[in-house]
Amino acid sequence: MKLIDSLLTEAASMTALRRDLHAHPELCFKEVRTADLVAAKLTEWGISVHRGLGTTGVVGTVHGRDGGASGRAIGLRADMDALPMTELNTFAHASTEPGKMHACGHDGHTAMLLAAAQHLARTRHFDGTVYLIFQPAEEGGGGAREMIQDGLFEQFPVEAVFGMHNWPGMPVGSFAASPGPVMASSNEFRITIRGKGSHAALPHNGIDPVPVACQMVQAFQTIITRNKKPVDAGVISVTMIHAGEATNVVPDSCEIQGTVRTFTFEVLDLIERRMREIAEHTAAAFGARAEFHFRRNYPPTVNHPAETAFARRVLADIVGDDQVLVQEPTMGAEDFAFMLQERPGCYLFIANGDGAHRAAYEGGGHDVGPCMLHNPHYDFNDDLIPLGATYWVRLAETWLGQPRPPSA
Incomplete structure (x- = not known):
C-alpha cells in the first residue's frame, strides 16, 4: 500500500478532528459548526474559501504551481451532515447531541478531504485547480442539487467530479469502483x-x-x-x-x-x-x-465509464489491482447522483472493515452492536483517513497531469 508519508504524519491530528465532528453532529442544512470548522481549516492552510452554496456548503480552491493558469480543474466532494437518530455508543467521542448521530461516516468523509486539502495546499504538485466541495444535506435534503442550483459548476467549472463513501463489511485496504448504476433512485x-x-x-x-x-x-x-x-x-x-x-x-x-x-x-x-x-x-x-x-x-447514481476506469487505475497504483473490487450496486441512494448528471465522474466505495477498530478505543464503549451504516453502533474507521486522502491527492495530481479529456 503506497500511502503518502505526510498524511501518515498528520493522521493523529486528523483523527482528532474527525472525532470532534462525530461528537458534534449536525443535520441537513444546519451544518453551521461543521462548515465553520472546515472553512477555518482551509483558511489556515492558505486555501481560498467560498461559503453559502446550498445554504451551508463550503468550497475550497487550491491552485497548482501554475496558479491555475491552465484552466484545468477537478472537483472532489465530501458530505458533512449527520442523521436524526440516537447514538448507542458510549466511547469518548460519542455524540453530544441527543437524537443526532454521524451514523453514515460523513464525519470521516469530511476528514479525508480535509487531510487531502492540507497536503495539496502544501505541495501543489500539479498544474490547474482542485475544487474541494464540502456538501451539506446528503441525508434526504438534496444538498448536491441545491449547490448546483446555486451555481456550483458555473462558479467552479470542473472537467470531472468524484465522490467516495465508506462501506462497512469490506476489508480495510480495499476499494470498489464500477461503471454504470451503482446506487438507486x-x-x-x-x-x-x-x-x-x-x-x-x-x-x-x-x-x-x-x-x-x-x-x-x-x-x-x-x-x-x-x-x-x-x-x-x-x-x-x-x-x-x-x-x-x-x-x-x-x-x-x-x-x-x-x-x-x-x-x-x-x-x-x-x-x-x-x-x-x-x-x-x-x-x-x-x-x-x-x-x-x-x-x-x-436519481440513480450512474458512474461514467472513462472516469471510473481512471479512478480504478489510480487506486490500483495505491493498493494493488487485487484490492480494487467490483462495486456491487446497492438500492441505497446518494445525491451525488445530481453531480454526475451535470459532470462526468465516479462515485466509489472505500472499505470500512467489520467494526473491529472500535475495540481499540480506550474504555471500550461500543457495546456489541454492528458497525453498519445507519446503525446506532456505527463508527467511522479512522485508519481510512490517510488512505482515502492519498486517493484524493493522487487522483487530483494524476488527472491534472494527463491531457485534457475530450469530454471536457
Whole structure:
C-alpha cells in the first residue's frame, strides 16, 4: 500500500478532528459548526474559501504551481451532515447531541478531504485547480442539487467530479469502483384512500378503506413480478399504513406510504404509472377513491465509464489491482447522483472493515452492536483517513497531469 508519508504524519491530528465532528453532529442544512470548522481549516492552510452554496456548503480552491493558469480543474466532494437518530455508543467521542448521530461516516468523509486539502495546499504538485466541495444535506435534503442550483459548476467549472463513501463489511485496504448504476433512485409515495366511515358492527353502511389498502399492497408487488422485465432491478416497499382511531369504528380513510428504488428512469416511469393505475382502479372497484402522490427524490447514481476506469487505475497504483473490487450496486441512494448528471465522474466505495477498530478505543464503549451504516453502533474507521486522502491527492495530481479529456 503506497500511502503518502505526510498524511501518515498528520493522521493523529486528523483523527482528532474527525472525532470532534462525530461528537458534534449536525443535520441537513444546519451544518453551521461543521462548515465553520472546515472553512477555518482551509483558511489556515492558505486555501481560498467560498461559503453559502446550498445554504451551508463550503468550497475550497487550491491552485497548482501554475496558479491555475491552465484552466484545468477537478472537483472532489465530501458530505458533512449527520442523521436524526440516537447514538448507542458510549466511547469518548460519542455524540453530544441527543437524537443526532454521524451514523453514515460523513464525519470521516469530511476528514479525508480535509487531510487531502492540507497536503495539496502544501505541495501543489500539479498544474490547474482542485475544487474541494464540502456538501451539506446528503441525508434526504438534496444538498448536491441545491449547490448546483446555486451555481456550483458555473462558479467552479470542473472537467470531472468524484465522490467516495465508506462501506462497512469490506476489508480495510480495499476499494470498489464500477461503471454504470451503482446506487438507486430514491422515491416516496403516499396514497390516501377515501372511504365512508361507519359502525364496525354495521360495515354494510360504510365503505371500508382498510381492505382496499390490503388489496393495493398485494397488487403493487405484481408490478415487480409481472410488469417490469425480470432482469431490471426495482423495489416497492410499503413501510407505513395508518387507519382508524377505535376498534369499533370503520375509518373514513386509510393512508399508505413507502419507497420505490430503481436503477433506471425507464423502470421508475413504469412503476409510478402502474402504481397510480392500480391505486385508482382498486379504490374505484370498492366504491372508494384514491389520492395518489409520488415524489422523486434522488436519481440513480450512474458512474461514467472513462472516469471510473481512471479512478480504478489510480487506486490500483495505491493498493494493488487485487484490492480494487467490483462495486456491487446497492438500492441505497446518494445525491451525488445530481453531480454526475451535470459532470462526468465516479462515485466509489472505500472499505470500512467489520467494526473491529472500535475495540481499540480506550474504555471500550461500543457495546456489541454492528458497525453498519445507519446503525446506532456505527463508527467511522479512522485508519481510512490517510488512505482515502492519498486517493484524493493522487487522483487530483494524476488527472491534472494527463491531457485534457475530450469530454471536457
